[in-house]
Amino acid sequence: MYLSRRTFYWLTLLFIGLSPSLLAQTDSPTLLGKVTDRSGEALPGVNIRIKGTTRGTTTDSDGSFRLTLSDRKTPIVFSYIGYKTQEIAVGNASTLAIQLDADQRQLNEVVVVGYGTQERKNLIGSIAKIDPAETRGIPAGSFDAQLQGKVPGVQISSNTGVPGEAVNIRVRGATSINADNDPLYVVDGVFINSNSLQTVSTGGKASSPISDINPSDIESIEVLKDAEATALYGSRGANGVILITTKRGSYNQKSKLNFNVSHGLAKAAKLWDLTTGPQHAQLVNEWWINTGKDDPSLKRTEANRPFRPVSEGGRGLPEEQQTYDRLGELFRTAHLQNYDLSLTGGSKSTKYYIGGGYNRQEAIIRPIRFERASFKVNLDQQVNDRIQVGVSNTFTRTFRNQARAGDGPAGGLLQAALHTPTYLSPVNEQGVPVGRAGFDNLTLLINNYDVNSTSLRYIGNLYADVQLSPSLRFRSSWGIDYNNYDESEYWNNLLIAGSPGGLATSSISQFTTWLNEQTLSYRKKIGGNHTIGVLVGNTLQADVLTRTYAEGRGFANNAFTQISSAATTAATQSWSKSTLASFFSRVDYNYAGKYLLDFSIRADGSSRFGSRNKWGYFPAVGAAWRIKQENFLKDVQAISDLKLRASAGTTGNQNGIGNFAAQGLWTGGAPYQGSPGIAPQQLSNPDLQWERTNQINAGVDLGLFNGRLGVEFNVYRKVTTNGLLQLNLAGTTGFSSYWSNAAEISNKGFELTINSDNIRRGDFTWTTSFNVAQNRNKIEKLANPLRYGSRDLILQQQGNPLYSFWVYKQLYVNPETGNVVYEDVNKDGKITTDDRQILGSIWPKFFGGITNNFTYRGFDLGVFFAFQYGNKVYNHNKFFGEGGGARDAARVILASNLARWQKPGDVTDVPRPDGVNVNNYRDGGSRWLEDGSFLRLRSLNLGYTIPKAVTARLKIETVRVYFSGNNLLLLTNYSGLDPESSASSDQNQQGIDLGTPPQPRSFQLGLNVTL
């Protein structure tokens, strides 16, 4: 018997493509029937299984089926996507008429909101819920980097291909110039730090504190966008709120062990195209001779061109030059690996989740590496039928082998590899490795890089929940976010930064947030139709940042790397603290699930603000009308849901300003002759207060065809006043700026999400999820324009969007002279700073993503594209690399420079190499401002779940093997490597691509097992 059953399973597996009925035993009874929905419409493709077996069938086009039974005791299971699964005991029936109920699961889905949860159908605010499982495979250090294209209205730019570095995340645009534009991150009720603690220079980049969280521990991510949803976070809600709920067990749940492993490879999809040594030399000669023609006093002629025969005292003819490949030495095929193990379950009164994870990602450039080991314990205990207590604990160690992938001559990897001329040998005449063009020697740099950081993070929450009465609940919680960030550098004497004698630094930063919160919530249904909810609460929070820094210079030799062995040492220390006291309340009212109303208010007192404005008040109001519940729509079958929503409210922002920004201060840090000195540091502003963002939102939710097509549409307008700004002061005051509330910025836009169950036919399903959003950003008020970025490439100016590019507009290259003609804006016959103009910004005209998921039997396939359109990128690498020979041995020349003008009649946009007419290669020319639109195949996941029948025999619940490919396709007109590259993590310097490795293309194989 045992054998025959086993054979049976194997056969099932073998004939997986065949109808199970072929395997039916002939002496068994046959069941006939038809499946319809409640309205009597036939449902084709309904899955029918005999419970506990793989035997079954599907309904045909008119909903009818025929099933051979093994016995009449085992129930039959009818399942169909979008409908509730039904189990039917057959009994003696030989025919069955089954009616399936539409599953309103989407509508009943629980969504986490500020200080509570809500069923989706009762939502008023604009909240996006994301299942992190869909993006977990994308190689990035932090979960926020993985979300690009998944959340409507949330623009995420990766900035870099280095895992674990900060991404640029903007919820409905940016609201501030000098305060932060990052959303508030809340993990299990703890407001966590999202500002990098990094102090070592990696060329403008910063590590992401969000990457301390293992994405595998996350159950759900909710992004709160409008005022109704965010006002309860008051002073920190203006840039949206990201709520992270980690996994917890369930009461009365059998223990479940989940194991996931994946390995992969990552590589740059393409690299820069550089001139060869001979081409470089040719261009330099051309430049030399051209400048000599333009300015004979320079005495530059063919005869004394730099690349002339060595016998004539030159560097050798162009064709004699070698070409040295440095990019190939820097870039590598990187290895990715990830392991997660979790145990979840619960008894009658205890539930638990225990998770451990290890993630290791190499960057595609040597020697950068990111490693995270994390451990998570969530426990809940039902003390009695009224009291529940619980803890959430996240422990993480994140290690980064860091390097300067960004800007900066000393230690800059891409400066050494990309920006060094190809004709220059990495060794000098004596065979000693030398750095060229002012940059480090690449080989020495890669082999001697010693910059690393270790982040130890604990995020924890302890709560007690007391059900005081059936409608009244009290909750008190204590939360902690503790981050110990330990960085060390050693630059030995072979590297610029360590020359001579070596340099070691150590910086230890400790950031602690503690948080105490009480909430009292009341919810009661009055009569049949009225439900009223009231929430009151308070929060106390303190953030403390301490930092100890030490450095040592002058080491006996490179074997000594600790500051204790240095000849001279120096150390500093810093301490900073901010506090926040808050009171909040929300009242909501629901009439018959038809009319929904709510009102909330939060009062925040912050230590950061001026003595006259410590407290801020943030109210919001929202309303929704579920039209579907009205009688006139109740019976319209095609429309399964229709809801209108509207909200208005105020949120604030205080992040990013100094903890003591409002205070008038003198510093003790003005020493002279080794003795202490004091000096004015900043002027006080007792009126300094919150940035206030008023936001209105209107939305409609529409469900059609039993929810198979879902549409959500939101329009919004955000106006930020009292914008926090380091307002420039006249230099004659002796100060450069002081903190004030001086700017006004608006954002308006729309978001559209469409979810569709395209096909569900038995074993085959196809769903599509599409989102697109537009945000238009504008500086409404700013007294004086502010310039940011290298060569003032970015200008913040009233009437234009934030992060607008400020450039000289190149009209054409004169075919007769080969010189660039710029637009002379003020028509004064000269090209001066006054002729710079704003040509585009980093903001796309629209952006979003589209995901298609297919399942067929055990196979699943997910194809996810992200796109954005209409944003600009400044290709700063190209500016440097298209110097037309004028930078000679000081900078690489890109192959694109070969398209330069050479003789009258040449039509090209690359001017003639020339050092006299500075216009030709002028800083800030529009030639390097490019369209950054792209369509990216962010991920392609193909999985196969081994049939239950097989795995059940091995007491395994599920086994899934999968392949994940990321960034397999990138369609863009951008001539650099990656239109998302940005050299700096500074929010005001986005969109300048310099010395940044691209996001890699990666392939991973994985296995997921649940026991």
Next chain:
Amino acid sequence: MKLIRHIIPVFALTALVSCKDFLDVRPLESISDDLTIVDKASAETAVRGIYSALGNSSYYGTGFQSIGYLSGDNVQWTGSQSQVQEFINHKVNADNSTIGGAWTAIYRTINRANNVIDKVPAVTDPTLTQVLKDQYVGEAYFLRALSYFDLARTWGGVPLITRPTLTPSDNSGVKRSTQAETYAQVLKDLDAAEPLLPLTTDRFRATRKTVWALKSRYYLYQKNWVKAEEYADKLLTDATNYSLLKPYSAFFANDARGTRESVFEIFYNGTTEVNSHRGQWQPQTNGGTRQWAPNDAFVALVNDPAVGGNRSTLVAKDNQNRWYGNLYYRNPASDPTFVIRTAELYLIRAEARAQLGKLTEGLADLNAVRDRAGLTAAKAATAADLLLAIENERRIEFALEPHRWFDLVRTGRAAAVLGVTDPNRYLLPIPVDQLLTDKSLEQNPGY
């Protein structure tokens, strides 16, 4: 419901706690500006704060210095930013960040001096004697004089600020004075400082002698040859304290500081007081960028035994056979900034004497400097010959110090030597950020 009775007091309690005290957080690294200069210690440290501003990287640390020598004819730029090249090409734009930084740094120095001048006299600490008070205020006057002198020679007339800035509305919207009025302020401050300061020798802080040295330079710029000679004389006759050291490198090489050559130099210890200057000059093998390098013409001159003499130690070669400037070389970065050297006083006096027709004495002063450099004595038949010889001597002697540009402008020789024929270029543009922020400022003509 019993619980509620407990919960409400908890709420009330936290509400009370979270009141004023909880939200009042004060820094530990800084102090409130309500209490700044109140006793001897704070007066003394506030004076050091002015020197610290003077040595800031945008002022005598690097930025302002670079204006003086990049605009000359000795230095080339090997980097990629056009703002440095603008000085070399003599086409400085108003958005040049070096001038923007220098403007702000100089006024920061002035504000710190104004605080001392304003507050120290009112301090009632018995340990702060009148002598000390005078010294502190005198130093502040001197440093303010030097600041206005640098503003005047770089930009011409500037807003004259003589009171400390206490609120954001103070000291802005002040119209520019004329260059003459600005120079008058310099003299007024020097005159105020002179009697307050002790007649001692201190090469790192201002004394009465430092005031004399700056007066000598001031009068040279004013073409008041008699006074220029007179004030240079006051120090040069004090040979025990002020003399030329042999060889040339003795005042800076081998970590020298505070030598008898030096009249006034700014101190840096390399850790808390960093002179970032070396980073621009030193080659990569010494941890620098060598973005500023001696140009071919200067390398040829300084290595010419008949011109440079032993001043050839100003330049050296790196491992790629490239020349680099070696005046700022110390690691950690503790090179002093030399503001006034004895050699300058000799050359000021030489020039003044040449202008006064005292050829022999003038030539003797010039030859003192040449002799120290290991050169034979120069000859000059006429005052014009002597002045040209002095001009050429200054070019080499102060090649990496901020003199060349100001000298050629002051003597009206910028057109002949540098080819800068547009006199509007002799003053730099007011930084564009300042024009935007302070509408009462007017741009210099030609910009």
